[in-house]
Amino acid sequence: MPLLTLDALSLAYGMHPLLDKASMTMDAGERVCLLGRNGEGKSTLLRIVSGEVVPDGGVVRLDDGAVLSVLPQTLPVQDSRTAYDVVSGAFPETGELLAEFNRLSQMADEKSMNELMKVQERLEALDGWSLDQKVRTILQNYSIEPEQTLDTLSGGWQRRVLLARALVTDPDVLLLDEPTNHLDVPAIAWLEEALVQFRGAILFVSHDRAFIRRMATRVIELDRGQLVSFAATYDKYLELKEKALEEEERQNALFDKRLKQEEAWIRQGIKARRTRNMGRVRALKAMREERRKRIDRGGTASFSVEDAERSGKLVVEAKGAGFAYNPSQPIVTGMDMTVLRGDKIGLVGENGTGKTTLVRLLLGALEPTEGKIRLGTNLQVAYFDQLRDALDLERNALDNLSEGREFIEINGQSKHVLGYLQEFLFTPERARSPVSVFSGGERARLMLAKLFSKPANVLVLDEPTNDLDVETLELLEARLVEFAGTVIVISHDREFLDNVVTDTVFLDGSGKVREFVGGYSDWRRQGGTFPSEKLDRSRRTEKGPTRTQEPENAKGKKNKSAKLSYKHKLELEQLPKQIESLEGQISTLESAIGDPGFYSGDPDEISETLEKLSDTQNQLDSLMERWMDLEEQASQ
Incomplete structure (x- = not known):
């Protein structure tokens, strides 16, 4: 019996049907990616599954006794609760009592002690201490300090706390809506690893193609109110979808x-x-x-970029440049960089390392506190803001874009504002709707429409891929590659960076800025790592010396960069064969999972195969890390 069943769901807002007797099933252990264009109703479908929205018709059925949990799309704003309080809140009454017990236990007055005893009695009656142990265990496993307040954490760590809350109830089904939005690459990698180890079923919405490739065992597409299942990996889905559209x-x-x-x-x-x-x-x-x-498939976005006059060959030159709000904590220091016309530059770094500050510094919005920055001639800059602050939510799309104009000049051609918006998939009716009712993807498309309606020879894009559907994302990539001017993009979308940028600029958080040729994968191949990855690796090796490691105080005067021992040399020689063997096993397992009949087989065999794939992937990751460590030691 399926773990989750959606049977003939229908939902319409006005004359626009989001769901038209849509049906699907999901089995235990599956990781299903829900795809579809912006505005098709993917987030609404997840809210129906979670019970937040009641459909006009149809039924949502969970297997008897199954537990469903949700990782929210938006992060909390100004939440002063501790991580312990947030996670324990997954158990309504018991969580409140545990939070109250923690608060009272830090007070010493008599009144607090009396209240503490009452709370303790109630917790014992509810078996609250076993839940307290579960909460503390998952916080420890995720390296979260229980007393850390949410408003002091970065977006990645807030997402980690919320995932701990979602998983502490041991759910059978986990719902995720754009979980990678606003996360930096290390946080996304951590999230992928945590979700791969989750044994329950996952239904998730995402447009991060690298994330989908790693996570999805099956793809379901919401298309014109119908749910269409593709029992395949993401890349295979793309092939099958193209053939289905042709047919x-x-x-x-x-x-x-x-x-x-x-x-x-x-x-x-x-x-x-x-x-x-x-x-x-x-x-x-x-x-x-x-x-x-018949509901015809909507058109494809077909926007173009309004080119301004060419800038000078030199766009910006920095020599020993730096910037600091506090002299003791420089954001950028000693930077030497030259940006030429036509360069496509991607800025990479963990959240909080100063990527936006660097862009403002390069474009002259900030004066350097050290060194010099020289700007080129005839620069016309267009800026895409990740927070969509340039949009007035109370006005409609037409007014947001037109700014009093009826026609827009795009590369010498005059276009009516409504016609121009249709290129970004806004019907005349939708163009007259207030922006406040738009989905995140629709707001992103409107921002792109505003951005590309103005002449520019320098495009600055801050997290442009958030919420964009895959079709629009691929078109944006093509237009940026074709753009004759200069592009500076801040993004954590690994595939987007690989497809667009010619140079990667890395900020390590200490103020150092380093430039690498190529995209994200090229930076990785050239040894690029994030500071948090090195910290995680060092934490794993701080558990004490193993049998192959000498304690530091027993090394005497040995050189720290001594060559590998014979045993380690032999291990290094054998690792490539072991890695190749595991990669072959993973390929075989993925082929089996991609077979259309895989999920119609024995549920126990399905679960066993999925678990074997996860375990094999973990073994491969461990061997790859060990190989990198030994290679690094051998090169010293």
Whole structure:
């Protein structure tokens, strides 16, 4: 029996149907990615599954006794609760009592002690101490300090606390809505690892293609109110989807041709006043109704970038430049960099390392506190803000874009504002709707429409990929590659960086700025790592010396960079074969999982195969890390 069943769900807002008798099932151990265009209703579907939204029709069924949990899309604002209070809040009454017990235990007055005893008695009656142990165990496993307040944590650590809250109840089904938004790459990598180890079923919405490739065992697409399942990995889904669209277009073309022939026949029958075949007339009426009910697939975004006059060959030059709000904590120091016309630069770094500050420094919005920065000539900059602050939520899309204009000049062509918005998939009706009712993806498209409606030869994009559907994202990549001017982009989307940028600039958080040729993967191949990754690695090796390690005080005067021992050399030689063997096993398992009939088999075998894939992937990750460590030692 399926763990989760959606049966004939229907939901419409006004005349716009989001769900039209949509159905799907999900089994234990599956990690299902829900894809679809912006505005199709993916987030709404998750809210229906979680019980937040009641559909117009249809049923959501969870297996008897199954527990469902949700990782929220938005992070809390100004939340002063401790991590312990947030996680324990997953157990409504008991969580409140545990939080109250923690608060009272830090007070010493008599009144507090009396209240503490009452709380303790109630906790014992509810078996609250076993839940307290579960909360503290998961916080320890995720390296979260229980007394740390949420408003002092970065977005990545807040997401970690919220995931701990979602998983502390041991759920059977976990719902995730754009979990990687606003997370830096190390936080995304940590999230991937934590979710791969989760044994329950996951239904998630994401447009991060690298995340989907790592996570999804099956893809379900929400398309024109229907849920279509593809029992395949993400890359295989792309192939199957393209073939399905081609077949749909072929069938529609045949139907339309036949309908046209029948319409011609009925008109000829009237003209000649001949007796008509009433069966054929009824069939024609049925065909007309079928064509009327057909929901055509929406158009594809087709925007272009408004080019300004070319800037000078030199865009910006920095020599020994730096910036600091506090002299003892420089954000950028000793930076030497030259940006030329046509460069596509990606800024990479953990959250809080100063990427936005660096952009403002390079574009002259901030004066350097050390060194010099020289700007080129004829710079016209267009800026994409990740917070969408340039949008007035109370005004509609038309007013946000037009700013009093009826026509817009795009590369010498005059376009009506409504026509221009249609290139970004806004119908005239939607263009007149207030921005406050737009989805995150629609707001991102409107921001792009505003950005590209103004002449520019320097584009600055701060997290442009958040909320964009894959089709729009791929078109944006193509336009940025074609753009003759300069592009500076801040992004944690690994695939987007690989597809767009020619140079990667890395900020390590200490003020150092280093430049590498190529995209994100090229930076990784050149030895690029994040400080938090090194910290995690050092924490894993701080558990004390192993049998192959000498304690530091026993090394005497040995050189720390001594060559590998014979045993380690032998291990280093054998590791590539072991890694290759594991990669072969993973490939075989992924092929089996990608088979269309995989999930119709024995549930125990399905669970065992998925668990084996996860375990093998973990073994591969461990061997890869060990190989990198030994290679580093050998090169010293």
